[in-house]
Amino acid sequence: MGATGSIADTSIQSTDPWGRVCRRFQNEFGDQAYSTWLDQLAYKGIDGYVAELTAPTKFVRDWIQRHYAPRLKDFFLAEDPKVKDLTIRLETRPAVQTAPGAQSPTATAASTYPARPRQASAQQEAEGASLDPKYTFDSFVVGKSNELAYAAAKRIATAGEVPFNPLFLHGGVGLGKTHLMHAIAWETRLNQPEKRVVYVSAEKFMFEFIAALRFKDTHAFKQKFRNVDLLMVDDVQFIANKDSTQEEFFHTFNTLVDNRCQVVITADRSPTDLEGIEDRIISRLGWGLVADIHPTDFELRLGILQSKAEQAKGVDVPVEVLEFLARRITSNVRELEGALNRVVAYATLVGRPMTMDMTRDVLQDLIRANDRKLTIDEIQRTVADYFNLRLAEMLSERRARNIARPRQIAMYLSKQLTSRSLPEIGRRFGGRDHTTVMHAVRKVEDLRRDDAQIDDDICRLQRLLEC
Numbered sequence: 001m002g003a004t005g006s007i008a009d010t011s012i013q014s015t016d017p018w019g020r021v022c023r024r025f026q027n028e029f030g031d032q033a034y035s036t037w038l039d040q041l042a043y044k045g046i047d048g049y050v051a052e053l054t055a056p057t058k059f060v061r062d063w064i065q066r067h068y069a070p071r072l073k074d075f076f077l078a079e080d081p082k083v084k085d086l087t088i089r090l091e092t093r094p095a096v097q098t099a100p101g102a103q104s105p106t107a108t109a110a111s112t113y114p115a116r117p118r119q120a121s122a123q124q125e126a127e128g129a130s131l132d133p134k135y136t137f138d139s140f141v142v143g144k145s146n147e148l149a150y151a152a153a154k155r156i157a158t159a160g161e162v163p164f165n166p167l168f169l170h171g172g173v174g175l176g177k178t179h180l181m182h183a184i185a186w187e188t189r190l191n192q193p194e195k196r197v198v199y200v201s202a203e204k205f206m207f208e209f210i211a212a213l214r215f216k217d218t219h220a221f222k223q224k225f226r227n228v229d230l231l232m233v234d235d236v237q238f239i240a241n242k243d244s245t246q247e248e249f250f251h252t253f254n255t256l257v258d259n260r261c262q263v264v265i266t267a268d269r270s271p272t273d274l275e276g277i278e279d280r281i282i283s284r285l286g287w288g289l290v291a292d293i294h295p296t297d298f299e300l301r302l303g304i305l306q307s308k309a310e311q312a313k314g315v316d317v318p319v320e321v322l323e324f325l326a327r328r329i330t331s332n333v334r335e336l337e338g339a340l341n342r343v344v345a346y347a348t349l350v351g352r353p354m355t356m357d358m359t360r361d362v363l364q365d366l367i368r369a370n371d372r373k374l375t376i377d378e379i380q381r382t383v384a385d386y387f388n389l390r391l392a393e394m395l396s397e398r399r400a401r402n403i404a405r406p407r408q409i410a411m412y413l414s415k416q417l418t419s420r421s422l423p424e425i426g427r428r429f430g431g432r433d434h435t436t437v438m439h440a441v442r443k444v445e446d447l448r449r450d451d452a453q454i455d456d457d458i459c460r461l462q463r464l465l466e467c
């Protein structure tokens with residue numbers, strides 16, 4: 001929050017109208033709405049008869065415009081009779097800087113929100129608040145590994161017929177499943193506010209179900225989860241081996257799908273790999289569209305970092321630091337964000353420009369944890385991809401230079417970057433002799449000295465292979 005934005009700052013309240021506008025807002029809409037929405041704005045002053053505010057993202061700006069702008073104008077007018085209008089401009093702020101070391105919260109609570117009047121009540125706002133306002137489609141960076149999941153999620157959030165039900169998103173930890181679900185919820189709220197949307201973690205679904213059984217209130221529970229247009233259940237693997245919860249989930253799921261209400265499910269693995277979940281449920285989960293979010297590649301990690309770093313206004317993050325992070329922190333996006341936050345926070349605190357040495361120092365532990373052993377298989381695939389060859393082609397007997405050269409480079413990299421012996425490498429390259437590998441290694445060493453283009457290709461490949 002900008003210096004002029006905090007209502008806790010009493011000196012501000014007494015000297016400009018913003019503090020008092022905030023106080024009015026908080027009284028009318030509640031603490032939750034204040035901290036979720038208004039606290040994100042910065043007050044810029046009153047220009048003539050227009051009160052000027054800025055918002056950090058398009059999403060926050062649009063939301064406030066739609067839901068709160070008329071009341072905000074009233075509040076300004078009450079403070080200053082000159083004010084006839086209100087503008088909210090977009091001004092990105094240093095999001096990574098303000099939350100050093102913090103990881104984005106993962107919403108776990110159920111959030112239910114029926115279609116709401118333009119002016120939401122504080123209670124309704126509090127219910128919606130477990131959705132993270134940062135998790136929108138705008139802030140989701142799309143790459144090869146997540147494009148199907150993104151497109152399917154977007155499709156659900158946009159009005160119109162959806163040709164698949166349910167949508168089952170799966171992928172490893174921290175790859176954006178929850179982010180996409182929240183984005184669906186936010187976007188649906190904007191585009192189709194009449195829809196009843198429920199987002200719930202499978203864990204919360206189970207706890208609510210158990211509570212309903214305990215307090216003999218299963219009717220209300222069923223009403224809540226079956227009387228919706230869009231149900232999203234996060235981390236469904238959680239209900240593995242929980243028999244009665246599974247049963248209830250199955251009925252809820254069937255009721256909704258039979259009524260053509262959209263269901264979105266996420267899990268850390270594909271339906272067929274889910275263990276401890278009944279076969280009939282697994283089979284139904286796979287009926288719609290199953291979209292896998294694959295681990296990120298270097299380009300996507302770099303894209304995500306660039307997008308986060310752009311928000312870190314006032315902190316200059318050198319490209320080489322971004323590339324270094326994208327190369328070395330490969331585990332998941334949550335860890336990647338955490339790493340950037342840590343370096344930004346450190347540079348800000350010590351007041352020094354960010355350098356590679358600083359980055360290596362600050363992230364020693366993370367870098368060590370992300371060190372991994374490259375396999376010959378990965379090298380072969382990366383090299384084949386890089387030179388636009390099929391893997392089988394590269395491993396074949398063909399001697400045409402456009403195939404033989406990449407093969408030699410892959411052999412060279414296998415020798416450089418793994419601890420495999422020459423005969424082992426030969427075997428992995430279609431059963432070739434160790435002398436062939438030795439020849440390839442020498443040849444590539446010579447070429448690197450004489451041919452700048454080849455040297456450049458190999459440097460790029462090494463970077464791609466995260467070495």
Ligand SMILES: Nc1ncnc2c1ncn2[C@@H]1O[C@H](COP(=O)(O)OP(=O)(O)OP(=O)(O)O)[C@@H](O)[C@H]1O
Pocket residue numbers: 104106135139140141142146171172173174175176177178179180235268304333334337
């Ligand atoms: N493609 C992306 N673009 C921008 N941010 C991303 C992307 N993918 C993941 N993130 C960010 O990474 C963090 C982790 O994502 P998220 O919580 O959605 O992961 P998840 O797949 O639900 O993980 P888990 O299995 O732990 O629940 C979030 O801060 C999210 O915003």
